[in-house]
Amino acid sequence: MAAENLTRNDPNTTGPDYAEQKAETLPQPASSKESHSTIVDTARLWTSPRTVFLTRHLMGDVDPLQSTFPLAAYCFMTGFIDSVSFTAIFVWCGFQTGNSVQLALALARLFSGPPGQRDTSFHLADQQALCSVLTFVAGASLGRIGDRMGPKSRAWLFLGTLIQALFTMAAAIAAWKSGQGSIAEIRGNPAWTNALTFVAVGFMSASLGLQGIMGKRVNTQFATTIVLTTVWCELMADPKLLNLRQRVISRDHKLIAIVALFLGGFVGRAIIDAVGAASTLGVGTGMRFLIAVWWLFVPGKPGKSGKPASA
Template sequence: MSSEPIPPSAKEAASLPPPASSKASNNTLLGNNQLWTSPLDLFSYRHWMSDVDPQQSTMPLAAFCFMTGFIDSVSFTAIFVWCGFQTGNSVQLALALARLFSGPPGQRDTSFHIADQQALTSILTFIAGSAIGRIGDKMGAKTRAWLFIGTFIQALFTMAAALTAWKSGQGSVAEVRGNPAWTNALTFVSVGFMSASMGLQGIMGKRVNTQFATTVVLTTVWCELMADPKLFTFNKIVISRDHKVIAIVALFLGGFVGRAIIDATGAAAALGVGTGLRLLIAFWWLFVPGKQAAAGKS
């Protein structure tokens, strides 16, 4: 059975890559992870309203964890209250309530200690910040638009915390737990704005749904890390383990850097730096590849 020779043009065409499909081109940015995409694509509606790929969101989520340590270093150094870790604040309020029944009647401590007031402020504003995060459910919790806007709101909260801490005129470092450095009304407002930023960050991190969990409380991350069946598999990358390690290290570094800035320039300046970092993270979300782009590359 004879076969006709294939014309050179047909051979040439067969060797060419298949044309890009319309589906692959729908994702307007970072289809090839290049950061020089034109402004027309960067600011297009399609790009902003498309979802990021959670598997390629490692760096901004690690930056979220860094900010947890950074912000908490400010609040704990000044008043021994964690703006991001609400477990301790909840237990503190439970102990305050139990104190009302401690001792014989007539000799009980019924005062509302300032440390308990600060813990309650942190809890309530954390909840309020988390409630704002539900806006993302309407826009799309993984869309670049919401991740940018939500992180920008976090930056505004952090800026407000910096301004109120600065205007309060109080110090930044408490030497003993019973004598907090912050006691006036403006510092309560600062604590509230810091906690609100952490609440918003927590629900945003949770909605992205990765190994970083909420990016706020890492107790679960520690437990899951130690329970990981591939914890000691060192000859290959294990995302379930490695991303948890990144989260823990980032939070640790955030706390270290935050305290170093506080010692050098004070809490207000540290929160000012935190504001700038949150703005950088907000714009960072615009460059995270989308799911379609990631699939198109594989």
């Protein structure tokens, strides 16, 4: 009662101007803020270069909402790497659904036809698909290192992406040393057939396997940054899909992922036509290194003071 009487008698909390004064102290509604594009508004590099190599900064977690650019670059690299493998041997190094079904068909072929006339050979295309599946899983298993360092820490995101770059470089060297071509005209006549090209396929698949689990651990709308079937389904199911006047991260980031992967495939094939698979993988190595460095500058989540946690 005393507090109520005090409020009633306080001239600052009564009178015809009270409601207007109270409204001035409230935050402005989100819809009144200045609008920016989703990709720019969620990918600002706030981290000062002077703090990049501090232990506290390296072991700190990135803000997933500010990781748009490097994750979009991951999606780009998926299309880029897959363009090399599919152009040479019609096998996807990143999309293991197709490779798994291909191996299932190869097993079913053993029981097709009358006894004594069955095809029991292990076709080259099936060998390449098996190589891709196994090395993809091996590369993904390396992502467990991040569970100890911190899956969202800058140190792991930098180190893991650097390992991807080394895998891509090893694939480039193997493809170069193989002495084989880069483009297969028909599925039954792959451009890569010798042992060194199997090594190239293995390292490419391992790099994407590691990338996939790292992208998943960041936990954003980009998902694994590799398989986009789920992203397509979630995009079409988004209730705000057609709300074009408002920024919707769940929709916009999925669109960015799809477009980035498409561009990666397009750019990859263009470079293959110009300089070949080995040089294309060399370019991919440089791109992965730049992405690794990029992770060091991604800010952390804002602290209570409104400043980035890494500042």
